[in-house]
Amino acid sequence: GVVLHGPPVGVRRDPRHLSVSFAGVAAEALMLRLDLDGVSVGVVAGCMAEAGRVSPVLRAMGVAAEVAGGAVLLAPAPSLTVEDVAVAVERIAAGVARLRAW
Numbered sequence: 001g002v003v004l005h006g007p008p009v010g011v012r013r014d015p016r017h018l019s020v021s022f023a024g025v026a027a028e029a030l031m032l033r034l035d036l037d038g039v040s041v042g043v044v045a046g047c048m049a050e051a052g053r054v055s056p057v058l059r060a061m062g063v064a065a066e067v068a069g070g071a072v073l074l075a076p077a078p079s080l081t082v083e084d085v086a087v088a089v090e091r092i093a094a095g096v097a098r099l100r101a102w
Contacts, residue, residue: 019074021070022072027071
């Protein structure tokens, strides 16, 4: 139920950016849920979201529209600790579970 966008792990990946989609979860809903839990993620640019469009980059990569429309972007700050990242992962997993159950 999770789609990692981009090259396989370890192959020319930028460790500062992660694009991922969660099946059955709208990106905007997840972003709002996580914001309430103190985790910031990005979604497709606002101008594209208003038009109901999905990321042209993901579409050019062959990502299906229904998957690309649920993509969130994570860009951890260099100041985050391993513990900070672990907490964020737990909150993301809980947020996805809540939205899927709704």
